[in-house]
Amino acid sequence: MRDILPIRTLLFAASAASALAGCTVGPDFAPPQAPSATSYRAAYDTSGMPVPGAPAVIRGEGPELRWWTAFNSPALDKLVDQALAKNASLEASNATLAAAREQVAAVRGKQLPQIDANARAEHEQVNLASVGFKANPALGIDGNPEFNLYSVGAGVSFDLDPFGKLRRGTEETAAKAEAQLRQTEAAHLAVAGKVVTQVLTIAAIRDRIATANALLADDRRNVDLTNKRKQAGEGTLVEVLNAQSQFENDRSDIPQLKQQLAEARHLLATLIGVTPSELGPTDFDFSQFTLPSQIPVTLPSQLVHKRPDILQAEANFHAATAAVGVATANLYPDINIGASLEQGSTDFTHLLGNSSRGFDLFGGLLAPIFHGGTLKAEKRAAVDRAKASAATYRQTVLQAFQQVADLLQAVDSDARSVANQHEATAVAQKSLNLSRRSFQVGNTGILQTLDAERQYQKARYNLVEAQARQFTNVAQLYVATAGGWIEQKN
Template sequence: MNKTWVDALAKTRGARGEVMAKVSSVAHALSSHVPLFIALPFIGIISCLWLAGCAVGPDFRKPAAPDIGDYTAHPLATTASSANVAGGEAQRFNKGSDIPADWWTLFHSRPLNALIKQSLASNPDLKAAQAALSVARENTLAGRGAYYPSVSAGFSATRQQDPPGALAPVPSNNAFLYNLFTPQVSVSYAPDVFGLNRRTVESLKAQEQAVRYQMIAAQITLSANVVAAAVQRASLQAQIDATRRLIEINTHMLQILRYQMAKGYVGRLEVAAQESQLAQVTATLPALVKQLDQQSHLLAVLAGQFPSQASAEKFELADLQLPQELPLSLPSQLVAQRPDVLQAEANMHAASAQVGIATANRLPNIQLTANAGSTALAIGQVFKSGTGFWSLGADLTAPIFQGGALLHQQRAAKAAYVEAAEQYRSTVLTAFQNVADTLTALEQDAEGLKAAAAAANAAKVTLDLSQRQWKDGYASYLSLLSAEQADQQTQIALVQAQANRYADTAALFQALGGGWWHRAELDQADSIRNKDEK
């Protein structure tokens, strides 16, 4: 009988068109084994299962992509170029092009590639995000258990003595002292009449996706941070080298002025001015060294190491190649690529499912139970004929008065959905702002590098002329040192302009989504998600 009942119940969860046909078979099975007054409630309950295909609450719909054609008011095609300068190549924006998964390899730096590989494998924050995804995935799988009946088995053994003065002993052999052995199996099942279980699992799946996109964002951010830190470290090292040369030049100039003052050629004012200049240049060096060490420590921590284990390998801007072809995703594609936008969409989906959960909690709930077992006075008689028992039960509970708690919980869920929808819109606007800011930065970086290169070239010409004039006796050595000082200052500005182009190029790849959809492990997980949703 139990097998027939379970099989019939399982079939009712299939196509709703077959439910009523199955009800008759279940009714026949029940009426042939149990009294009619017990069978009728089960027949009525099972006949209601055709509602199981419906779920209260709103069905989530993916937000439409913004109807926007460009990221900036003035679309960009190509940036300015600077000839004979590292990182001065013109960059072209290929609208609609795809982004590679390992976009950092476009800089053609083996040390950088190795550092990012190590960071993706060892960074503790990324590992924590991956563990959080495992937690969310297991919670989703645990929530799916509500779809199935709950089965439990038990065994009890007791020794009992009834009072001698009792009117009738419990056992049939009239014994006052006896043992009782009872094995039994219990089955309970809550038909998902109003979709409470389905909305709960839907919410858990959406939360899992939100955590997944958060993990993907952590990967992209980590890669971009490593590139930015490596570029900044290379820039700082070049600035430190130029600053030290400036200190040497100013020290030499001060020595000459002091000699000239001792001979009476210059006054104390000129010497004091040079002393002040040397002190100002020297004061900039500790700050640059501090920043350089901090970037080294940052790179070590991003790679999952302690600061004392920082790599001694130096990064130089000359070893990096500026990507000249930059993919620029269409605005309609950005919302489907940016992990933070997809995370906000998943949060919105979870909030939508919570509305269905709050609605279903206000509706009746059905609980079906079945127990079967055997009880005997001796362990060897447990499974003999005549010792079995069984019971069927059905509970219907409906909230009538909860002090308004369920109503306000439903309203709160609806308000939370509105909140999630507005947060999604804010995230989309921020994503477009990031791309627009980065495109503008790349355009101005190219112009800034062009101006810095022109200044460096002019300072170099001045230095060459000063060297010739000094050799021919037409200029003083102080004039030569001044030209060398101006040259080093323009070199510092040039290095900073070069670093800006490299760093903002990496920022563009991050702003466009980082090409995570080309990663095999993430793409496979996304395919599984789409299959489950269908």
């Protein structure tokens, strides 16, 4: 037991030295202050006045994590949940996050004593002549002897980290893991938003196809009616050809719309983690969704503490600040202490005997003297990277505020646009009905009816586009202020 007391003494000294080593060079990270802005738009901006038909914006804590349920569509909810569970990109992001967390544990382990064991068996021949001995049988020296050598041992080493290089390195790695967490949160938010947007896109395309089919049915009736008028001697061949031309033109739009629908479905399948052939029915239309009457929007002062891309930029800034500490510590000496214990014998049965035991204690200091300016340049580079990260953080905050302000404006503008398009569609429908009746009784020609149909088709398409834009911008506003992954894992 007395032989291993020096090792225990060394370990105790190392632990005590570690506890006393409180010097950590480099700047300490301080989270950036929250912005002083209380609103996303200027106080004099009258565009923020309430608009009839627009969802009311409620400023406070922001939307719920499962914000997509506000559209009141169980089918949509199911698709988003499936995407969050099976999307391949999210799976990769989750795995990358797990790896980043393991890396933190790996780096943190370097702050503790490093203990290793070793064992070795070897067969040797000693060249006596190389060390000045000659063969002498009388003395028992006969040629170059051969023998087996067995050894076992253990060693411990400990970096006292007097200037905090390891501690700053652990801090840097932990901040990078935090950045990866926030990037994973942002990825989940983005995928949820893409699924909602894609479903709304499918609904819009299907509504356009339905409008095109309804107009095509009217075109067929026009062709039949002009043929009958011509056969009765009341119409002309020109009217028949005009009606047929309109029918063919409208019919040519439908294949392109169906192609767009197929592509939208294929993208949705990829988002939810299945092949296009495995995607079930997607018979969505806007009548299946409810536009939220209220949209909870996060306050500006809280957005910087909730939105993942801002939190990721802050974590990157933290990592860059810690890296300055690592580069600074490289300019100072480093101290290592340790010990080893080894048993060695040519006879395996005597390997653990006291006579074959040996140990050593060591302490080492490594101080940089001249490295051609490399270490100082690395520190300056680390400082510059920290400045860049600080600027990137500020830019991320400004862009986030811009996005929210744009979407708040869009919510108001969309409500006005939808209301206007409803009125335009109603007027175009009345005009079309009057034109058809006038043509049927022979008061006008087919060209006036065809023109009224084109105006109605345009108005109907514009209404669908306005509705799609309104729902999409509401969804994007939820994403812009939702501020967290569905499970909020930390």
